[in-house]
Amino acid sequence: MRELKFDNRFVHELPGDPESGRHVRPVHEACYSRVDPLPVRAPALLAWSREVGELLGLDEADARSREFAEVFAGNRLLPGMEPYAACYGGHQFGNWAGQLGDGRAITLGEVINRRGERWELQLKGAGPTPYSRHADGRAVLRSSLREFLCSEAMHHLGVPTTRALSLVGTGEEVVRDMLYDGHPRPEPGAVVCRVAPSFIRFGSFEIFASRGEESVLEHLIDFTIARDFRELAGETDPALRRVRWFEEVCRRTAVMVAHWMRVGFVHGVMNTDNMSILGLTIDYGPYGWIDDFDPDWTPNTTDAFHRRYRFGEQPRIAHWNLWQLANAIYPVVRDVDALERGLALYAEVYEAEHRRLMREKLGLTRSVDGNEGGAGGADEALLGDLHRLLREGEMDMTLFFRRLAAFDPAAVQPGLFDDVFYDAARREASAGELERWLQRYAARLEGEGVAQALRSERMNRVNPLYVPRNYLAQQAIDAAETGDLSVLERWLEVLRHPYTEQPDGERFAGKRPDWARDKPGCSMLSCSS
Structure with missing residues (x-):
């Protein structure tokens, strides 16, 4: 070596x-x-x-x-x-x-x-x-x-x-x-x-603030900026450099969480000691992936009652965690207004990034008023109604968006979404509302003026087909515990190309089977490891 x-x-x-x-x-x-x-x-x-x-x-x-x-x-x-x-x-x-x-x-x-x-x-x-x-x-x-x-x-x-x-x-x-x-x-x-x-x-910063060890806190902040945020080195004013650093931490955290929501990832234990200062996903413990779309779902058994870290709460919890970081570094920064501006920046960046990513998931390139990346109230309503429909219909989030990429407003496609439902009764009950939503969506696509093939290609670049669902990870674990590493090796290879349909990859793209709904390791997990 x-x-x-x-x-x-x-x-x-x-x-x-x-x-x-x-x-x-x-x-x-x-x-x-x-x-x-x-x-x-x-x-x-x-x-x-x-x-x-x-x-x-x-x-x-x-x-x-x-x-x-x-x-x-x-x-x-x-x-x-x-x-x-x-x-x-x-x-x-x-x-x-x-x-x-x-x-x-x-x-x-x-x-x-x-x-x-x-x-x-x-x-x-x-x-x-x-x-x-x-x-x-x-x-x-x-x-x-x-x-x-x-x-x-x-x-x-x-x-x-x-x-x-x-x-x-x-x-x-x-x-x-x-x-x-x-x-x-x-x-x-x-x-x-x-x-x-x-x-x-x-x-890392909270511990020293909690003990009044301000000299170490200041040292760690300046070290972190110098080593890991070298783009801020040009700012010669130390006080302003620390403020800019906090703003960058807020920005990176917002982008990270927006991507979590895009792919349906639930961290499961968003304690402040599990939040990277670089805005990276860190400490993979009782995480999970949204199968049937449910903003209230958490994969963590420890969080099963309060559901503090449930899927839909992740943007708010990240903001709360940044508040705790702001409180921790205040003894060094000593500028409340600047820290509050950083926290406001988190909310602004998250909302903008979330809207952009959701628009891409829907295959939309312009807001309804014609502005690239604009807010578009009608689009917000379209997405909000879709989320409600996904939840009430108990539909698989990952598979729905992949099927939506294949949706052609000009063609009859019976059964296109049949396999995204987890319950046949809910599928029947949702059929009319889904059809009405697709009509609204088709009208919205007409205003885009983008060819179907190009839209489908764009959507498939942001809507994965393969995600590491818990039940698939558990199958790899079960095999590995017997000495069979082939399942892990094949699964890892598939996950290297999550947006591209792969030969013999069907079993890695299917929705969660019924036997895995309540099976330990396939539904909820603990922090035990």
């Missing part, structure tokens, strides 16, 4: 924990604690992303080497690696939780690739750290496979996201109570290597 070039600015430029060892402790005035991964019994590569490998300068021969599995399971360090676990806090389900930190994630270092790009390598499930509280720092194959798969799927869908390099089995078992119902069982262990320009999160 070839050498990687490391430039570990996080540990070189920020204050660290003076104590050593894995013992759990409060960590003050420090951004990280140095800790090595805990070796595992029998590391074995289960899957890897060739695209992420290329980013880092690694190829197939590297990935298939014994050393690769040992390094990315945590058994061996490469020259230049300086492992650490980060200190941060966070609001969990709306309540301040105090110190959290990397309880089972250990960053190996920051790789600089041949293009000069910086990529942090982080092992999740690599053993206990000072932030593990009462946990063992390990992860099971079930959750690790889901994170690996979804990280790469989201990238290919065009959603801002962290990436994943590898999935390595440990040869050890980890005991978990998947449903928190008093029935723990041993499961195969695994380690996923997560990759991102930065793993700094909202909670």
Whole structure:
């Protein structure tokens, strides 16, 4: 395996924990604690992303080497690696939780690739750290496979996201109570290597503000801007530079959430410690994908009662989380009006981006008043009525928009939408209203003056055919737990091209089967991993 070039600015430029060892402790005035991964019994590569490998300068021969599995399971360090676990806090389900930190994630270092790009390598499930509280720092194959798969799927869908390099089995078992119902069982262990320009999160700033450690807070803000927001380096006024930085965080977060809503992704646990400062989707835990369109659905069993993080609430929760970040950085910024402008910018950017993406999903290029990308009240009504129809008819969101791309107002197409319904009775009950909506839609398309073939092509570029539905991920998990990796490999290959119909890909494009409606892992999931 070839050498990687490391430039570990996080540990070189920020204050660290003076104590050593894995013992759990409060960590003050420090951004990280140095800790090595805990070796595992029998590391074995289960899957890897060739695209992420290329980013880092690694190829197939590297990935298939014994050393690769040992390094990315945590058994061996490469020259230049300086492992650490980060200190941060966070609001969990709306309540301040105090110190959290990397309880089972250990960053190996920051790789600089041949293009000069910086990529942090982080092992999740690599053993206990000072932030593990009462946990063992390990992860099971079930959750690790889901994170690996979804990280790469989201990238290919065009959603801002962290990436994943590898999935390595440990040869050890980890005991978990998947449903928190008093029935723990041993499961195969695994380690996923997560990759991102930065793993700094909202909670990284909250922890220091909560403790009044303003010097560290200021240091971390200025470090983050200098390393990760280099486009702001030209602003010479430090106060204005910090304001511009917060505005950029708000903008990136808005764009990310708008893309979540476009593809039907539900994060499931939008705590502030799970919000990336770069506006990347981070920490894939009890996430899910909208099958039948339901804005009130959450995949997280812990959130089943309050549904704080349900699909339709994600834009508002992201705004609330940004408020908490604003509160955290106020002691350094000390400009309420500027922070409020940033928060207002989030709302403006989200609304504009959401309208643009929804217009593209419908194949519309102009608002009804003829302006490119305009608001268009009639279009808002058209989309709102569609969302209500999708929900009341219990229709599959992903399949509906793919079928809509094939809709030709000039041709009779009986049965075009029959397979998007989950219930035959609802299909019959919705038939008349769907027909009336399609008539309105056809009239709207006539005003566009775009040829059917071109419109269909455009729509299929933004409306995926293949998304990592929970039941499909569970099938890959079930097979992998028996040693069969072929399902995962085929599924990963399909997800590399989510907008293009693929030979023999039908089984990956179908709506959720009835047997998966309430099956654990296929409907709702817990944070247990």
